[in-house]
Amino acid sequence: MDMAGEEMVVGGMFMPQQTVGSVLCCMCGVSMQPNAANMCVRCLRSQSDITEGLEKHVILHYCTECNCYLQPPKTWIRASLESKELLTICIKRLKKLSRLRLVHAEFVWTEPHSKRIKVKLRVQKEVLNGAILEQSYIVEYVQVDKMCESCSRAQANPDQWSAVVQLRQHVPHRRTFFYLEQVILKHDAAARSIKITQMDRGIDFFFGHRSHASNFKDFLGQVVPIRSRDDKQLVSHDTKSNNYNYKHTFSVEICPICREDLVCLPHKVSARLGNIGPLVLCTKVSNRLLLLDPVSLRTAYMDAEQYWWSPFKSLLSCRQLVEYIVLDIEASGSAITIEGTKYSLAEAQVARVSDFGKNDLIFNVRTHLGHLLNPGDYALGYDLYGANSNDFELDNYRNLFIPDVLLVKKSYEEQRKGRRMKPRAWKLKSMDMEVEETAARNRAEKDKRDMEYEAFLRDLEENPELRFNISLYQNKEYHPSETVSTVGADDIPSVPLEELLADLELSDDEEGGSGSGANEMME
Incomplete structure (x- = not known):
């Protein structure tokens, strides 16, 4: 063994520095760095195979109905091809792997329809005289179709819930x-x-x-x-x-209180919420209600427990909205932002669209939509002047000032009248639901659902906050080159293209995965 010595000065003292030498392999005589066995890697592998006795072929049970893999004895885990979950399932199926140290694991690409999954593993083990040998090998998993317990019950009898x-x-x-x-x-x-x-x-x-x-x-x-x-x-x-x-x-x-509903709060509820209202608008519904006083812009939150402790109903709902035209408007306060939505108080003169050419009835109202409305715009609101409401809570308030009109939101119906109906640039997915037989046979009920669904799509276009928890997808049937009337097209709200997701549709030749892109390191 050849050794080379060097000296270095540390703090005025000479310290010898030893360098790593090289030795000859005891089997083939190749120069190498010394190890515990004094054998090169090639000779060491020829003498011992650390992967001997390990599983090279394993069967994976797969449920084609719910895309789950069986983790013995009875656990079914949902996993996609070349995912972390699937790699974990594959490694746990190797019982004899615990005798070695796993260094790295990754998928090897296979044809998606071949029912074969290959995983390349790199393991380490101590061999002759304490030498550490590292070796790679491939395990092939055969995917066998087998329905899980819940899917088999559903297929045998769908009523077995x-x-x-x-x-x-x-x-x-x-x-x-x-x-x-x-x-x-x-x-x-x-x-x-x-x-x-x-x-x-x-x-x-x-x-x-x-x-x-x-x-x-x-x-x-x-x-x-x-x-x-x-x-x-x-x-x-x-x-x-x-x-x-x-x-x-x-x-x-x-809770029967929906967004844009007008509510008359009971005495106890109003006092508990800081004497807000009592006439308030529900502006947001999540796991709690956001109530807004449109006259003072005061807000209050009410969770499910608070509501069901003293429940109440809506005074007027969205189906009773009336269209108004704004004749004049004057701001009376600065704008504020509540839960990401902007509001501003203003004094406005409005008239019902249905009254045009019949009478000169004009209403002076105070609205929270001063930042949105301009003279000539249309708005939807509740007609308290002509409404016949038999609300018990409203009758309990004495000397309560009830405005003639409460505006709720800006209306774009007039702009939409000048546009020909065409497919939207976006679409929504739907759940696979069975419709009750009585509802399916009722033609009027179906037309009503279609109108309500169209109103819901328009709400999504007008309210960005409502789209926050919803996935919108690109519509392939939409063609921007279609000739449509552009009267007021710039004023109509729409969904920005950057909010749309690409609708992934795999063909029969591509379904199941594409390439080996998931490599995972496990130690």
């Missing part, structure tokens, strides 16, 4: 359910549901396990203010094993 979430809201429209459908799709909250049925006043979600239904109920409580009740019914009882089989029902009721 264990729990159902009955979602209801007692209002004469379905705006809340259109919004909930998009939020559920974005977060994939109903992925474990066996069947979804659209009912007259709500939607039923059927699940194979009670825990899945309970988790879905908790998700709903984070999106809208709800109250729920749990019930169960005994289906069967095995006296020998003392096993009980129940069907669970979660009755979930959504």
